């Protein structure tokens with residue numbers, strides 16, 4: 001039985017459960033249950049705090065866990081691999097100071113107190129930048145610490161930026177870390193584990209599918225080459241014959257972020273019936 005740990009609450013929980021469900025695993029979690037078994041796929045899912053998942057995965061209790069990249073980097077476990085970036089729960093770890101303060105550079109933190117919930121990650125970043133500062137470890141609500149006088153600055157997770165704005169603060173310096181939900185493992189022999197490989201493939205299929213759409217359109221035959229330059233697809237677009245010999249049907253995958261600009265260009269070239277559809281999952 002494959003054992004996998006998923007976040008039981010917090011910013012990553014919903015996205016992790018949705019991803020695993022979309023991948024065809026049955027998660028029927030009765031209220032507050034800490035474990036649930038998918039007998040069809042032979043997988044046991046455990047619901048744990050994302051910060052605890054790293055310790056379990058490192059010790060080999062679970063083949064996989066879903067947690068945040070920042071959470072893994074805030075540990076000293078050196079046997080945890082990032083098997084797959086999952087594309088949700090994205091955030092940035094940033095230094096934060098009062099809105100009206102000047103920011104001459106990270107050297108302003110020398111000898112100062114910095115509040116954060118990720119002490120190992122932040123200490124390592126400060127060390128890499130040759131800054132000696134005192135870390136004030138807090139469990140949450142880090143933004144209020146400066147106002148309350150316990151710290152001179154902070155380092156915290158920023159998603160939309162609303163929380164720091166409301167607290168009259170601003171982010172400074174380069175991004176300490178770009179984080180997102182990741183699949184982690186300490187198993188060095190995943191290749192030999194059929195159900196583990198299937199889990200990775202199923203999740204990858206959905207993550208890729210979320211980044212692309214399928215674009216279909218009709219185009220005059222003499223414009224096919226120009227159209228395929230606009231949308232080259234992943235391998236090569238599918239060209240189909242239409243009843244009218246002067247026209248062709250074309251089908252190609254395209255990154256979601258390029259849909260509108262590509263449609264504009266195809267339409268200007270003479271394409272008709274341009275349709276973009278979501279892809280549920282895929283194997284490339």
Ligand SMILES: Nc1ncnc2c1ncn2[C@@H]1O[C@H](COP(=O)(O)OP(=O)(O)OP(=O)(O)O)[C@@H](O)[C@H]1O
Pocket residue numbers: 007009010011012050067068069070071089090091140157158159160179180
């Ligand atoms: N808006 C957000 N707020 C907090 N964490 C976020 C956000 N967006 C993504 N994340 C990610 O979620 C993870 C933190 O998860 P979680 O919120 O469960 O931890 P926590 O803040 O310690 O828990 P809680 O706030 O429930 O006490 C980190 O990997 C973080 O980068």
Ligand SMILES: O=P(O)(O)OC[C@H]1O[C@H](OP(=O)(O)OP(=O)(O)O)[C@H](O)[C@@H]1O
Pocket residue numbers: 139140141142143156157158159160161162163164
């Ligand atoms: O940039 P934003 O979209 O505003 O999100 C970031 C905020 O959300 C998180 O706090 P959370 O709600 O988890 O509370 P906590 O600080 O007590 O953990 C995080 O610690 C920031 O405070």
Ligand SMILES: [Mg+2]
Pocket residue numbers: 140
């Ligand atoms: Mg939180």
